[in-house]
Amino acid sequence: MDLQQKVMDAFIGKVVRKDLAFLVKGGLPVPTYVLEYLLGQYCASDDEEIINEGLEKVKQVIQNNYVHRAEAESVKGLIRENGKHRIIDKVTVVLNERNDEYQATFANLGLTGVPIGTDYVRKNPKLLSGNGVWCIITLGYISGENIKVRWEIQTLKPIQISNIDLQEYIDQRKNFTTDEWVDFLMHTVGLNPDVMNRREKFITLARLLPHVENNFNFMELGPKGTGKSHVFQELSPYGVLVSGGDVTSARLFVKIQGNKEILGLVGYWDVVAWDEFEQQKGRNVDAVLIDTMQNYLANKSFNRGKGTHEASASMSFVGNTKHTVPYMLKNSHLFESIPTAFIKGAFLDRMHLYNPGWEIKILKKNSFSKGYGLITDYIAAVLHELRNDDRTALLNDYAKFDGSLSERDHLAIRKTFSGMMKLIYPDGKITDEEAKELIDFAAEGRKRVKDQLYIIDSTFCAEPAKFQYTWFKSGETVKVETLENIEHKQTNTEGTDEENEVKQKTKTPESRPRIKPLVAKTISIRENQGGVTYKDLFGDYLRTAKEINVTDPFIRQPYQIDNLVDFIQMVKDVSTAPDTVKIHLSTQNDDDEKVAEVIDSFNDLADELLPMGIEFTFDFKAEHDRFIQTDTGWTIALGRGLDIYEKFGRFSLSRCNQRNRRCKAFNVSINLTENP
Structure with missing residues (x-):
């Protein structure tokens, strides 16, 4: 039985095909969980006929009941003419003290000051959070004279499942292998597991940790x-996404209004996610906000107004990086892109997990799921219930971490372990190797934070932490390292162990490589000559270039694109540029049938290169000449362009090493066209 059939059998009535929401949504600014709430009522089947009928019904509901802002007046007129009408809109409620009543505001309909019954507010306190709740409302109109308020809320139902059977969800875990369950969760969050490896899946699922753990402090850049x-904006009605530049102490924690203290977002939501959490010109961060935030992240409480308040909302900070990981590791630190006011040890030390967002590929069309996953509203309710299940102590059954770790280090690792276990092993049935995998992932996520703290705040260097643990099953000591440190061979930030001390004592001064002066020259290559590489021909002339323009009209066939990839790899290997290198290709493509395929290939290449520090662009404006130009002033005229090699077989060493290839006859002329 395949995974999709297992999903349908185990969660009948609670799953939906994940691409359906995109088919319905179009350009509507409606969260996915709102659409899937409707799709779950009409399309929870694998029968194409039922799905198509259900899609039409959902489209009709959206067409007839969803309020478009541009059509608000028409909808108001419809309500007046019919006396009442059912609508889907985002509702926010405030207390009008003068009238001693709650009043609702409809985001798209544009109505304010509409009285709403106290019972609705008591049952749905998030209406008061200031961020609004998507609801299905029957809105009536009262005609006649001397009517103070003509709009009347006759029924109101938030778009979310009212209750679930958590044990039923947990019991179904036994019907899936671990790989199947992880893939099932990936489908549930709307992503295609077939295009991701296991580590990428874990990093993606880690975004759910703030939803499943109370007071979890998460950052991903x-x-x-x-x-x-995505998971903070689209997945859950229990989470709220706010712009990092628009958050204030009053909105987040407590708003003082007269003698009243009105609780902020942390009092109503499971997760408060800060989007675009990065440095932005012209935006200053309130110092009071940072102090209050630090206290809350550490103690689950905050002082505002007259008293101390407690809350369980997790905090997530997501933002874009300005530079590549190699650049940050060499020149700054991995927190460099967040607002400067937050780059301080006391704040960052409270992060439980730094998720390496740079390891996730840029999402494309095939990145999204077309399979069946749980209705987002259902999984959101499950994660909400699982917050009450604390599994942090279970880590002690498998391992003991080094005593040099601080209590915050221990807590961060335990909370990440607990959350990942609830996500992947909700029934608690986990093998020793599976537990070790979670422990390693949790420890790496915390070590990433600690490594940067050593750079940002020297006081942390006084008591360095050794991220290692004793594995009880074998008694071995396991050292934990972040993947980026392994890849880029970073210096051990924890101080030196015996091995490092030996290396330090035996280290001899490195002699500087001799740099040959660059001169204009012409190179002639004979037919069938071997041992020739792009690096040998012109690598030295590209070493310091920040911008490289390649003009070659014949980059269209797969083997020609392979040559381009080899060229870019060579540039990456030789480049000493401190930051992003820009490579622009100007080529031709007269084959209309192939141009779309070539554009897709170039776009895929550009997406892959960007995280590596190479900005690749292209156009189809090349003429007949073939040459390379650099911003350092060198022009490299290529007689044959990049196509300098004879054909070679698929199963040949020539595929992996240019030195094994035989050349066509060609000339290369290198000249300085302006002062570099």
């Missing part, structure tokens, strides 16, 4: 377009 804010 990475390139644009990787879905960092």
